[in-house]
Amino acid sequence: MLGDPVRRRILELLADGEQTAGAVGGAILAEFGISQPAVSRHLRVLRESGFATVRSDGSRRLYAVDPAPLQKVDIWLDRFRRFWTRRLDALDTELTRRA
């Protein structure tokens, strides 16, 4: 899912707030050069896998991030976090000691 850079980019765009499908399409077209239907399918995938939500506003469709699955990823990462927090902790205490 999040292995796809287009999809990751779309989520980044949505992170700044709701976007119409058209706005997302335009940005992705500009950055990746892929067609509108392709973007529409990415949006569908994001929707169906829970990473994004949609609501209709007239003829527009407004997409937004649904944080729940991302938080799941975050929680999953927890078991690995010690691998890099250790260094930081060590650095932190070292800095504290010097000060």
Added chain:
Amino acid sequence: MLGDPVRRRILELLADGEQTAGAVGGAILAEFGISQPAVSRHLRVLRESGFATVRSDGSRRLYAVDPAPLQKVDIWLDRFRRFWTRRLDALDTELTRRA
């Protein structure tokens, strides 16, 4: 990459410490019922994409997590973290106030 559940599971196994290819293979065989060569290829993918490292010990090959790419994911998630930390912050300050 991490879209594959087998690969995610392998990383979980490695999170508990170095494992031989055989140990990983056994666990994955038990849980997913896929062959040992298949697991070996998953290990190769993990290795080549930087999520795991190997060292040889006699005829054994010991795999371990390389946290760097996972930390990249963690950093990427940062921009979304506000979506779920807000609630927690609110809860936190509430608890603090009560105390």
Added chain:
DNA sequence: AGAGAATTTCACCAACGGGTTATATAAGTC
């Protein structure tokens, strides 16, 4: 050197993913 364990690589195949163009649906506008 020969046998056996641990692991990887090879050749192959079916399923899937992500792109394209063409077409459908739905809502605003004249």
Added chain:
DNA sequence: GACTTATATAACCCGTTGGTGAAATTCTCT
């Protein structure tokens, strides 16, 4: 109601992925 804009779906193609069984590699042991 016809026309345009916004978005989604359909049908199709092709490269990649993930599985398999068979064979190669590497190390250990006697």
